[in-house]
Amino acid sequence: MLPADFISRLQAIVGRDNLFTDPVDCYAYAYDNSRKIFPPEAVAFALNTQQVRDVIQLCNQCAVxxxxxxxxxxxxxxxxxxxxxxxxxxxxMRNIILVDPANRLIVAEPGVLNQEIQEAxxxxxxxxxxxxxxxxxxxxxxNLATCAAGPHAVKYGVTRDHVLGLKAVTGNGEIIKTGCATTKGVVGYDLTRLIIGSEGTLAVITEATLKLTPLPQSVGGITAHYADITHCARAITAIMAQPHIPSALEFLDSAALDLIRGRHPGLLPENSRAMLMIEADGxxxxxxxxxxxxxxxxxxxxxxxxxATADPAGLWAVRKALSPLLRDIAPKKINxxxxxxxSRLPELLQGLxxxxxxxxxxxxNFGHAGNGNIHVNLLINPDDPDEMRRGEACLDxxxxxxxxxxxxLSGEHGVGREKRAYVGREIDAQTMALMKQIKQVFDPNGILNPGKLFP
Known part of the structure; x- marks a missing residue:
């Protein structure tokens, strides 16, 4: 239950048009693509850094x-x-504040879409x-909160490799600035890389200075089909061991190929049991x-x-459609x-x-094989208790x-609430304790995205 005067004070900060309190309106903010549902009591839409600061300070004062x-x-x-x-x-918060091609950077607010950054x-x-x-x-x-990536991370790296600096509001309601506008800068601790991937548990990012990369002159594509998954995995290892690094290297297993065949008949060889989609640029x-x-x-x-691929754009469109297609088939799949x-991919794929x-x-199974990043999709029926039990045991x-x-345990999706029970298997107790101390410094009252990341 929210404190009596919380809503009126919140409205004074963001305005009536930027505040939802009706449960029907708030419901759209109760879930994400994990399909779990936890309704909020209110939704506030901030328009600038100062409003973010004031909202977080209010939440501290009211223990919300x-x-x-x-x-x-x-x-x-x-x-x-x-x-x-x-x-x-x-x-x-959808403003692109600055496009600076001379210094290869863009400054943007957090609500700008990834595609809009690409177009600019x-x-x-x-x-x-x-x-x-x-x-x-x-x-x-x-993207910044989860340190997102994608197919081209094999050559270019993940989100934190392409951010120069941030403006953010800590869980204590303090505005901070991290990093600088240059590609070299070693003054102080690297708080930029700490905040990126912290999933909103340390600070709320309100502005980001993004490092741009020149578009390649040319792009070429190759599709490779294999009789079995073992030989495909060996090819991945061989590709990544030679000097010519692909700009993307995607893997699809036989089940993924069957899904594509069902939607796009005749697109793939019928005897293919594993496929690589490879891109080279430069x-x-x-x-x-x-x-x-x-x-x-x-x-x-x-x-x-x-x-060689005659239509690489078409193949990438098919690859990007796989996750939504699986959601249609199994809405409650474990992903x-x-x-x-x-080098361990052959053992992983055999074990899976x-x-x-x-x-x-x-x-x-499919994913970014060049990074060893495989998306495992266990297709289960949540209405079948025995199948759910077997699915959870399999995931374990x-x-x-x-x-x-x-x-x-996670390459780009983050931990959130879905993986937090398993984090203790990867991170030792001493390291976990230090992480919790860092959380306490940024968010002493524990109001910022509580319950996430830690078991």
Missing amino acids: PVTPRGRGTGTAGGSIPECGGLVLSLER AKQHGFFWPPDPSSSAYCSIGG GTAEIADSAEAIRRACQNDGLITAE EDIVVPV GELSRKYRVANV EVFDLVLKLGGT
């Missing part, structure tokens, strides 16, 4: 939990108001490398050499075909984004197949397998 939110496209439950209270939406950068011959499959809908604030003169080197690395006894060292058979749970062993192989 506040959950920052972008566009709600996350899959780990990071923006769900599990403790009720207030959702602080940044979706109306492209006009000047640049792009921003983080490119999640939800780029047309997700905001950069959400100068026009080097593309041919890179493509040939990658094609040679694809060669092994299980290769069916490795060919995890595990990562292992690339064994666990799927052991627990009799359908599984679809999947996580054990990942850690045994030297991997991590």
Whole structure:
């Protein structure tokens, strides 16, 4: 229950048009793409840094939990108001403040969509490398909160590699600035990289200085099909061991290929049981050499075909449609984004197949193979208690397998509420205690996105 005068004080900060209190209006902010539902008691839409500061200070004074939110496209439950209270939406902070091609940067507010950043950068011959499959809908604030990535992370890295500095409001209601406008800068602790990926538990980002990358002169594509998953995994290791790094290297298993065949008949060879979608970019003169080197690395006894792609844009559209398609088939699927060292991918993929058979749970695997980042999708029926039990037991062993192989439980989706029970398996007690102390410094009253990240 909110304090008696909380709503009136909140309205004085953001205005009546930027405040929801009707449960019907608030319901749209009760869930994200994890499909879990926890309704907030109110939703406030901030328009600037000062309003964010004032709202957080008010929540401190009234002991009201506040959950920052972008566009709600996350899959780990990071923006769900599990403790009720207030959702602080940044979706109306949509200004691109500065485009500076001479210094290769853009300054933008958190509500700007990823695709809008790409369009603004492209006009000047640049792009921003983080490119999640939800780029047309997700905001950069959400990208920063989860340290999102995408297919091109194999060559260009993840979100934190492309941010120069931030303006943010801590959980104590203090405005801070981190980083600088230059690519070199080592004064003080690197709070920029600390806040990125912290899922709104330390501070609310209100402005970001993004580092841009020149668009490549040329882009080439290769599709490689394999008779089985083992030979495909070996090819991934070979590709990443040679000097010509692809700009994207995506893997799809037989179940993922069957889904595509159902939607796009005749697009794929019928005897393909695993597929690689490979992209190389760079100068026009080097593309041919890179493509040939990658094609040679694809060669092994299980290769069916490795060919240049006539329509790479069409294939990428099909790849990006996989996650939504799986949601249509299994709305309550268990979706995890595990990562292992690339050299351990053959063991991971073999182990995933064994666990799927052991627990009799359908599984679809695809993802960013060049980073060792595989999206595991356990297709379960939530109305079948036995299948749910088997799915959860399977996931438990999947996580054990990942850690045994030297991997991590999340590569780009974050922890949120969905993975927090497993975090203690990856992070030791001493490190966890230090993280909690950092949380206490940024958010002494524990109001900012409570319940997330930590077990």
